[in-house]
Amino acid sequence: MRIGDININIKMGDITEEKVDAIVNAANNTLLGGGGVDGAIHKKGGPAILEQCKKHSGCPTGEAKITTAGNLPCKYVIHTVGPMYGRSDSMEEVLLYNAYTNSLKLAAEYNLKSISFPSISTGAYGYPIDEAVEVVKRAIEDFSRNESTIREINLILFSNYNFKIYSDYFE
Numbered sequence: 001m002r003i004g005d006i007n008i009n010i011k012m013g014d015i016t017e018e019k020v021d022a023i024v025n026a027a028n029n030t031l032l033g034g035g036g037v038d039g040a041i042h043k044k045g046g047p048a049i050l051e052q053c054k055k056h057s058g059c060p061t062g063e064a065k066i067t068t069a070g071n072l073p074c075k076y077v078i079h080t081v082g083p084m085y086g087r088s089d090s091m092e093e094v095l096l097y098n099a100y101t102n103s104l105k106l107a108a109e110y111n112l113k114s115i116s117f118p119s120i121s122t123g124a125y126g127y128p129i130d131e132a133v134e135v136v137k138r139a140i141e142d143f144s145r146n147e148s149t150i151r152e153i154n155l156i157l158f159s160n161y162n163f164k165i166y167s168d169y170f171e
């Protein structure tokens with residue numbers, strides 16, 4: 001589907017295999033690695049990513065930082081931190097929106113065209129997928145209203161259940 005000038009692809013898969021300008025990592029505030037998608041990215045991308053992460057000295061929730069992609073087939077990794085669900089005084093929605101928006105803005109600052117996102121916060125951080133997908137779509141719609149280099153956004157889901165929720169919502 002299309003939103004403004006941007007092609008949106010909803011796919012099942014492993015984000016570490018994406019051959020795009022940037023993949024987004026659902027990191028934690030330390031940027032020093034963790035489980036889930038974060039663990040997979042560092043494991044496959046190798047130590048160059050962690051080395052550059054250390055120089056950022058962490059990342060506040062909702063913000064985004066960029067590093068090399070190391071051995072991954074993409075060009076950059078954009079590390080963002082989504083909110084833990086139920087821990088942020090009802091600020092979750094804004095923080096998740098910011099995580100997507102700031103990742104897209106950072107990609108555009110680097111003149112990137114294609115970017116792939118995992119479903120941020122919906123694993124260990126407990127954000128319900130059906131609530132998260134509304135925030136994702138709204139963030140992309142709002143971002144698409146401004147001129148940018150971004151032409152392709154891939155939303156990569158790791159389970160059939162999440163894939164179906166995203167597919168149904170975006171249709």
Ligand code: ADP
Pocket residue numbers: 013014015016026027035036037038040082118119120121122123124125126127156157158159162
């Ligand atoms: P968070 O802490 O932000 O919730 P998680 O990594 O625990 O991050 O989970 C975020 C989402 O990423 C979950 O839906 C999880 O199933 C998914 N995920 C885990 N590994 C991968 C991967 N290699 N590629 C794409 N998505 C993944």
